[in-house]
Amino acid sequence: MPSNFDCIGLPGDSTEVIASLIEQILPASTHLGTAHSGAETYRWQDPSGARVAIEMRGKLVHNAMPSFAGVPATQLRDAHRRTNALTGTDFVTASVATAGFSVDVCMRPSDIADLPQAGQVVAATVYMVGSLDEWVVQASPPERSGWRGLLGRARKPAAG
Secondary structure, rough: OOOOHHHOOOOOOOOHHHHHHHHHHHHHHHHEOOOOOOOEEEEEEOOOOOEEEEEEOOOEEEEEEEOOOOOOOOOOOOOOOEEOOHHHHHHHHEEOOOOOOEEEEEHHHOEEEEEOOOOOOOOOOOOOOOOOOOOOOOOOOOOOOOHHHOOOOOOOOOOO
8 A cells, every 4th residue: 555655755555664764764864853752853855855754752763754855936847757865766746836835746656647747737635744944943941940030030129
């Protein structure tokens, strides 16, 4: 059965196959940050634009989300065949104009007869993934304890 990993050239038809992929890509992943819960977030991306965000809790993979690193565009472009560098598997991307923005749609070549052409209508059930590449996590300010911390410096009574 196809998975969301298939749409970016990463075979993912079973838990074992996905676990094997994660073992291969995790060492080449970039650490994005640590949540207050202690969960670590990593992102792997290859030159084709195939990308996987991985959430680790300790040494266990808690979640893995495949996506595509699309380039923002304002015009509809012709579709492209890409090759995942890790597996050598082809996949297809197409920029699609929607109401107010453009998105890149990824698909398996076996799901389409020919590359989509500019101007065609594409009908599919898809899921959307966004990325905040420029977003930087700020450390929380230290908690203050007691009334003094809540009110700031202790105040001298007003002279009367």
